[in-house]
Amino acid sequence: QVQLVESGGGLVQPGGSLRLSCAASGSILNFGVMGWYRQAPGKQRDVVAALTKGGFTNYADSVKGRFTISRDNAKNTVYLQMNSLKPEDTAVYYCNAASRGYSSWGQGTQVTVSS
Numbered sequence: 001q002v003q004l005v006e007s008g009g010g011l012v013q014p015g016g017s018l019r020l021s022c023a024a025s026g027s028i029l030n031f032g033v034m035g036w037y038r039q040a041p042g043k044q045r046d047v048v049a050a051l052t053k054g055g056f057t058n059y060a061d062s063v064k065g066r067f068t069i070s071r072d073n074a075k076n077t078v079y080l081q082m083n084s085l086k087p088e089d090t091a092v093y094y095c096n097a098a099s100r101g102y103s104s105w106g107q108g109t110q111v112t113v114s115s
Contacts, residue, residue, distance in 0.1 A: 002026045002104050004095045009109030012085055016113070020080040022095030022106060028076050029053060031097040036069060036080045038091035038111075045094065049080060062088075085113045 003025040012018055020036065028034055033052050039045040049069035050058045057069055068081040078095060090113050095106040 002030070002097055004097060004104055004106035006093065006095050006106045006109040009093060009111045011112045011114065013115050014086060014113055016085050017081070017083045018085065018111060020082065020093055020095075020109060020111075022078040022080075024076040024078075024097060026076065027073075028071060028078060028097065029073060030099065031102075032099045033097075034069075034071065034078045035096045035098065036078075037094045037096055038089075039094070039108075040091040043091075048093070051078065082111070085111075087113045089113050 005023045006020060008018060008020040033050050035050040036048045037045050038048050048060050048063055049067055051069045051071060059067060066084045071078045090111060092108040092110050094108045097104045
């Protein structure tokens, strides 16, 4: 089973930027989709961005134009570049690796946007 480790979260002021990293213990090309999700207190976990094995990307409407998902196959790492952050982006961000009949989650990293 692949292990996923997120990093890069923290406290940032509104309008600021952060880059999250998700390091996988195996090749990320083994999975059909790599995704970033987030969960705010009292809310469900929702998808933020997804990147397919073929390179197709998809974003939640709330982050389009501000967030970018990318990957480094050689490093088995997926990134989430987050710009123009808003207080409503505050949440625990989780990395997910998915393929047919399989899904694995990281432990999450906290992102707090506050002045």
